[in-house]
Amino acid sequence: MSSVDSSGDGGKWLDAHYDPVAGLYTFSSCIDLADLSGDRESRLVVGDLGTGSSGMKLKVYRGTALISENSLLDLPAGLVAFFMDLHEPRIPAVAVASGPCIYVYKNLRPYFKFTLPSLDINPLEQDVWQQAREGQIDPVMLKEMLESIRKKADVPLSVRSLRFLSLESDEVDEFVQLYKQQPIRRQTVITCIGTLKKSTADEDGISCLVIGTENSDVFILDPEAFTILCKMSLPTVPTIMDVTGQFDVEFRITVACRNGSIYILRRESEKPKYCIELSSHPVGLVRVGKNMVVGCTDESLQGFTQKGKKLWKIILPAPVTTMAAMDLPTRGLQAVLVGLANCQVHLYRDKNLLSTIKTPDTVTSICFGRYGREDGTLIMTTKGGGLMVKILKRTAVFDDMDSTPGPPLAQSVRLNVPKKTKLYVDQTLRERENGLAMHRAFHMDLSRTRVAAARAYVKALESSLTPMSSSLSKPLKMNAVVQGLGPSFKLTLNIQNTASCRPIMNLAINFLYDDNLYRIRNPYMKIPLLVPGLIYPVETFVECTSDKGISDIIKVFVLHEEKSSPLLTAHINMPVSEGLVLS
Amino acid sequence: MGLLDKLSGWLGLRKKEVNVLCLGLDNSGKTTIINQLKPSNTAAQEIVPTIGFNIEKFKSSSLSFTVFDMSGQSRYRSLWEHYYKESNAIIFVIDSSDKLRMVVAKEELDNFLSHEDICNKKIPVLFFANKTDLRDALSSVKVSQMLCLENIKDKPWHICASNAIKGEGLQEGLDWLQGNFPFLSSYRDNGENGSQN
Known part of the structure; x- marks a missing residue:
């Protein structure tokens, strides 16, 4: 268990x-898993590159x-296991692409070798070699002529001529002697290989081989006869390939190319349907469902739709070395494994890092x-x-560990907005249609309210219903304080003459109250002369006679002896007599 | 429970019934082992991968076995834990030629031993290191090392090298199992189970 935990993958x-x-030097394109003996146990098939020149x-x-x-x-260059026939038991063949050939192994024995058709040869080149064979020109002349052809011609030189041009002068004679009798051939080489189901999507259905060549072509091969079923051309050399669909129905070949673009080929079109131009060169290409995940040399991982629309991009901690799809349908798991140069393998679902595996190398x-x-x-x-x-x-x-910066998860949670009711919709509609009338009605009501308020104010002023006297000759101000819990209260009226210099005389205070509720000791009081500016407290005692816990308003009038209307009026909201309520 | 039943139990006439759970990865040979232990007239001729589980009954000299032969396929392994509670003994079968999946067998064994229904129960665990006839098979000692069986301290356990197709090693394992039921060392009780420790 400790070894599992130390690898940092969370167990x-x-x-x-x-x-x-193990001495196994290979890349993801040369490795496959297949049930090669028909016993339902998958084997690992690897095309080992050896030292790169031998083994x-x-x-x-x-x-x-x-x-x-x-x-x-x-x-x-690539290795795939595929079903090439319908024989029982269902044992897949292994196709190894190397150079211009595909070697097909059945039961791990060589079975068939397919060679790509040779390419057109430049007639000028052929002529020059013909002359060399007949001894009309010496190797120095041959070299000059080939050099001039290489610069001008649209059909490139064969590998033999290119090799000849790169030789040192002391080797050329021997080379010409060795090869001049043999006809010139121009061959392309395979750069990538994939499989495409022919007519059924079954796991053990017959598959066609799809190959990409150095000559910027994509071929689809018939699995039984090994004839070319379909040829498609790309603007540049394909390096990584992903194939999905069925040849007879609809298919989609996604190829990452050496010019840093990704092309998407479809059935019935010889030219690419879509093109994605990447900012840097692709290192790995993996299809997850309908989307593509591409790892690039600028240490980024990018997601695209099958129509080439960019979905996301994340920056990786180290350069990508290889990529592979992780598809586990029994657990509904689809993710991308990305091997990094810092001895880690990251597992991504979309742009979220699910797990990290540390490797010793x-x-x-x-x-x-x-x-x-x-x-x-x-x-x-x-x-x-x-x-x-x-x-x-x-x-x-x-679990998705959303480590990438961006909008928080809560932002994408939909708020539970209640549905618009019919009433709401009707109301909105009505408001939209009758906006003008409603605005007018509102202003009419507002004006009426203002008029009513103004009238009430004027009436209050006219009848001195306010605690401020409005008459110029006798400006008075009064406030009232009620003290006590009841049943007896102390009522203090503070009266102030606000005139600048003139005193006021002959004033009296009278109370108006419900005598079923209250009893006031002196309902009528005379006020002494009021000197301007001073506050005169006038006190009296109010007794609540009711035990029902109710309160009422006591009105206070300040009267002048010569006038019938009061100078000012105050309404005192009496508190509830708590003494009686408690008893 | 009648007096006669009890009496026959005391006298050893009536065989004690035990529930045995047979676990192990797929293709390890669980069904083949159970098939070999059954009387030869009821044994199946062809063994196919078990779906879900099978219940088999057979008798030995002193015990009447009810074996739950669980499927070892990974999608059915989650069923195992539902039978832990009722079992009186465990048979754990390992394909000793499958070196690659020894870690998977160890993982499942660790899950099993740490399950709440098992970890406090002192039930015997019998391991069959099966398929020892195959050329690249590991020895039973190596298998027990790889599964870290020495860490099982609180349960009696035993590992047997076996070849289920020929039936080699199975009787040895069964004999050990019979001698290690906890209730057999004390008095005989015809109750539901004998898990008194």
């Missing part, structure tokens, strides 16, 4: 096997052991699928030739 993977000296091998692993090795003649190839009897097996080979097998735990759960 999601079991370390099934690690052989650091190229087709290796097959079962479990932890190497069970078969076949020597390859040339460096493998830089990973150069990744393959995920059914190996042996285990569906969720991750196979990786390292730069130092190591082979690593990890098995996804049955109980492993991947």
Whole structure:
């Protein structure tokens, strides 16, 4: 368990096997899983690049052991396992693309070799070699003429002529002697290979081979006769390929090219349908459902729709070394594995990092699928030739860790806005239609309210119903304070003469109240002369006679002895007598 | 429960019934082992991958076994834990030729041993290191090392090398199992189970 935890993947993977000296040097395009013996146990098929110049091998692993090795003649560019016939038991063939040929192995024995059609040869070049053969020109002359053809001609020179031009002067004679008798051939080489189901989407349906060549062509081959079913041209050389669909129905070939663009080819079109121009060169291309995930040399991972619309872009901590799809339909898991140069393998679902696997060495190839009897097996080979097998735990759960900056998750949560009721809609409609009338009605009512308020104010002023006297000759101000809890209250009236210099005389105070509720000791009081500016407190006691816990208003009038109307009026809201309520 | 039943129990006439749970990865040979233990007249001729689980009954000299032969396919492994409670013993089968998936077997064993219905129960666990006849098979000692069986301290356990197709090693395992039921060492009780520790 400790080894699992130390690898930093949160204990999601079991370390099934690690052989650091397996001597397996390969890339993701040359690795595949297939049930090669028909016993429902998948084998690992690897096109080993050896040292790059020798030791190229087709290796097959079962479990932890190497069970078969076949020597390859040339460096493998790609390897796929595919069903080429309907024979029982259903055993897939293995196609290895190397140089201009595809070597097909059945039951791990060489079965068929397909060679790409040779290309047109420049007639001038042919003439020159013809003359060299007949001894009409010497190698120096030959070199000059080939040089001039290379500069002008639209049909490029053959590999032989190019090799000849690159030779030192002491080697040219021998080279001409050796090769002048042989006819010139111009061959292209395969750069990438994929498979395309022919007519059914079944897992064991017959598949066509799809190959991309150095000559910027894409061929689809018939799996039984190995004839070219379809040829499509690209503006540039394809390097990575992904194929989906069925040849007879509809298919889509996505190719990442050497000029830093991605082209999407479809059925019935010889030219690319869509083009994505990347800001830097693609390193890996993986299709997840209908979207594409591309890893680029600028340490970024980008997502695109199948029509080439960019969805997202994230920056990775290190350069991408390889990429592979992780598809586990039984658990509904679709993700992308990205091998990084800092000895990590990241697992992404869309732009979210799900898990990180630390590896002891830089990973150069990744393959995920059914190996042996285990569906969720991750196979990786390292730069130092190591082979690593990890098995996804049955109980492993991947949670989205949204580490990328951006709008928080809560922003995308929909608010629970109630539905618009019919009433609301009707009201809105009415408001929209009768806006003018409603505005007028509102202003009419507002004016009426203002008039009513003004009238009430004027009336209050006229009848001195306010606690401020408005008469110029006797300006008075009064406020009232009620003290006590009841049943007896102390009522203090503070009266002030606000005139600047003239005193006021002959004033009196009278109270108006409900005598069923209250009893006032002196309902009528005379006020002494009021000196301007001073506040005169006038006190009296009010007794509440009711025990029902109700209160009333007591009106206070300040009267002048010569006038019938009061100078000012105050309304005192009496508090509830708590003494009686409590008893 | 009648007096006669009890009496026959005491006298050993009536065989004690035990529930045994048979676990292990897919293709490890669980069904083949159970098939070999059954009387030869009821044994199946052809073994196919188990779907869900099978219930098999057979008798030994002193016990009447009810074996729950669980499917080992990963999609059915979540069923195992529902049968832990009722089981009196466990048979865990390992394909000793499958080195790659030994970690998976260990993972499932660890999950099983740490389950709440099992970790406090002192039930015997019998391991069959099956398919020892195959050329690249590991020895039972190596298998027990890889599964870290020495860490099981609180349960009696035993590992047997076996070849289920020929039936080799199965009787040895069964004999050990019979001698290690906790209730057999104490008095015989015809109750629901004998998990008194």
